[in-house]
Amino acid sequence: MPQNANSHAKHYTHTPGKTSLEKELIESLSRFITFRWIMAGGIGTTVLFVTFALSITLPLQSILITTLCILIFNFFCTSYQKHVKSYETFANLQISADWLALVFLAHYTGGIESPVICYFIFHVIISAILLSKKKCYLQTTFALLLILILSMLEYFHIIPHVQVKELFPTPSYDKSLYLVAVLFFCVTSFYISAYLATSVNNRLRKRENEVVALKDSVTEAYNRLEALDREKSEFTFKVTHELRSPLSAIQSLLKSIEEGYAGEIPQKARNLILRSEKRTGLLIALVNDLLDLVSGKIGTIREGEIKHININEAINNSIQLLQEKAKAKEIKIAFESMQKPVFIRVIPEDLDLILTNLIDNAIKYSKKASSILIRSVVTEKTVTMEISDIGIGIGEEDIKRIFEEFYRADNAKEFELEGTGLGLSIVKNLMNRYKGSITVQSKLGEKTTFFVSFPV
Template sequence: MKQKIFLYYLFLIITVVFVAGFLISELSQKYYKDELEKNLKNAAHLIQFQLAENKKIGIPIDYNKSAQQYASVLFPQDISKLSSDKNYFRVTFIDKNGKVIGESEKDYQSMDNHSNRKEVQEALKWNIGRDIRFSKDMKMDLLYIAVFLPSDGVITRVSVPLVQIDKINNIIMLYTGIGVLIALVLTTILAFRFSNMITKPVNELIKVTRDISEGNFSRRVNIKCDDEIEELANTFNSMAEKLELSIAEMNEKNIKFDSIINSMINGVVAVDNQFEVILINSVSCEMFGIKNGPGVIGMNMIELVRNNHINNLLKESIEKNEPYLTEVVIGPPDDKILRIYTSPIKTNTTEQLNAGGLATIYDITNLKKLEQIRTEFVSNVTHELKTPLTSIRGFIETLKSGAIDDKSVAVKFLDIIDIESERLSSLINDILQLSEIENKTKDSDISSHKINNTVKEIYDMIQGVASKKNVQLSFEVEENITITANKNRIKQMLINLIDNAIKYNIDGGTVYLKVFKTEGKINFIIKDSGIGIDEEHIHRIFERFYRVDKGRSRNMGGTGLGLSIVKHIVNLYNGNIKVTSKLGSGTEFIVQLPA
């Protein structure tokens, strides 16, 4: 503040001094120019009068000689003799066409036409003209006065440099500088005196206020000056005490309230009658993809949550003062199913029905998905079980009807019943295995074993199946790779992937398995030259009972659970699996498990 007071005083005094100096300078220049212009007009009229008299008595006029004579008579002619207290006087005669016919300083015959000069144009129009122009020769402004005598058709122009203006400006600048120095001294004395009286208690108030704003509510001011500032300090201390108590109570309540609201697993949003948000918890922000922060409170609900269904339901609950329930889907990218309960906020007064609306939000996405999975699973299991059971029952009925007496037919039907029974057994085993893996968070029977030994066992088991399909197996396993896992799970994962690669291969095709370790992960690559998978099916092949070609899969004995089991085994060991495939060009599975 001291600096501001000093600068204000300095600015005020310097401004006054400069304004006064400017006005004096302008008035002096105006007075000087007016007097000089008046003298030049008189001189020009005098020259014209004398020339007119000489012409009347018959004396021939030499304008060039006359210009030199008048210039030397009225003022000194030599420029080098020009002093600060005298004016250089110049006389020029110009005809009405702008041609110079006489000049006191230059060769008039070499001079340009002057018809375009301002003072000449004004003289021709109003018999007298003036102009101020900068002279490159004298490096200063010159005042030109031109007087036109219509009877002679001659313009008499006189000019002098405005040297006195420079003197006037220099004197004014000198006194203005002196005034500024005096202003600086006076301003410094006054600023320090007044600033010490005002800024010291104000600075203490500012310091204490800053401490309070930073959370130190116990700070108080101590000012003794027997004036309004001391009264202000006492009032401030009283206010600080009340503020400290109020904020302490408020913080305690807010902490409890925020802890409760943000600990809820469900979303809560409250709005007032203007539909502005007065409360929202972190769960609601996550549900609606909102960045939680100070700017959220006070926003309009329509701008914050861009879902007309939710906003209209909440608005209707406020307007009709009734609770409502609905389910909405929000998204993308990940669609969420929300169950919304809206109700009015009750008030203790009879002046208004309610103080706004409250929305309680439940994310039931997983619940709906589980219901859908359960429904689909029951439907798929029922369908998969019904098909072989129907076939078995049909053949049994046929055998009972007399086909059992025909030995060849009976053996054929019994073989089919055996195949269907085996299929039922495989399906039930796969369902039990899938259920077992799904319910595990950590696998059992964990042991360390070498991958190449496991792969050899798989090769011996599956070589016969590959030979029947005329598919060549090619296994490449890096030496000395050890994995700590359930050996049977790893075998089951690889057998399911290789078995699929054989089943959906072409005659004379190949199945390639490569196992190697890199960056702390064991990589399994299973690549075949089979029929491939269309891109639209790739994202669904790990679903239970999902088949790209349902008829072909059943004919090959597939249950539709193999890849789902593989996916769950990979997830059980915190790994990942990728699929790349193109219709007609084979499929590649890449499994990565932590070493």
């Protein structure tokens, strides 16, 4: 049966620990109850319409009383619904009660001659949906017994027969052949309906169970993968952290030797030391980038660390920090700041990391003596920072890949030998952390603009 995703989710939260079959039953039951309100309303209006508009004589009072009973019963069902222990018993009870009400309605509208008999089919289908196959057949048998008893009681004049003269001028309820024929059609149509409905429903249920099992195993696999990824990141973090101290020590020692504090060294040795220093320097940069990248992945944001940061101030600080590097390439950095200060909620170090990485990249890949433009744009929902440079640009194919870890475009490698290929991954990870976004506009050899947007 069709299930609305929303209501499914709702049930999931309301009834934890229930199997999907139970959840489905609960949902169907509440639909069944709604259906009964409509049915009772329909019976009431139809009987009034038939009596007053079509002037057909019916025992109005008895039918209305029966309808009222249905309404009262349904009211109880509605209020009792939430406290039910066994949903299957609850469904059985409702269906049995409905059969009884239908038998009364059939009796008041002409007994075995009444068209109400057709309505029994609905409940055969409903029990096939709500109950197990066996219970559905039992309920169907119970309904047939009720019809049989009604027709016998009327046939033997134990209870009076209601003759709807306008519809059936001559009574047929006391003709045994008619009775046998109607009962035969009832038995066959009810059981065939029960058979068809249960087999269709069983198939659906089986398929649904398969889907649920599949979904569970996919969810489990996903969770396991996520845990593994986390473990991997934590391991990387520990390892890189361990690497940092010895690398710092090596670099510090090399620097002291190079500067002659361990005694005079020949120029050749000095050159070799300079080379070693350069390599360790690159390693340290890689370790630092890896630490930034991984801590962005595994770090959960603690509420206390988040501060209201004026982005104009943060941008100015980052520019300040990289000014020397820019000057070395004669690059001018212009910042078009907004008049009003704009605040975002962020961990200050994270914002610094995002800005310095992007501005550092801009400087790195700019042409000599060009200029970098930084802008901040505020809309209703986002604060966007734009960083543009006129440099080597990014090719169409590379744009898709530049946020990948360790990826460096060929033209970037050619232009600037050094680089870990982690800077943009670090920024992207951090932007994910704040549910923000990073996009880029560029063409090979042309202007490049990075856009980072924070939600406000």
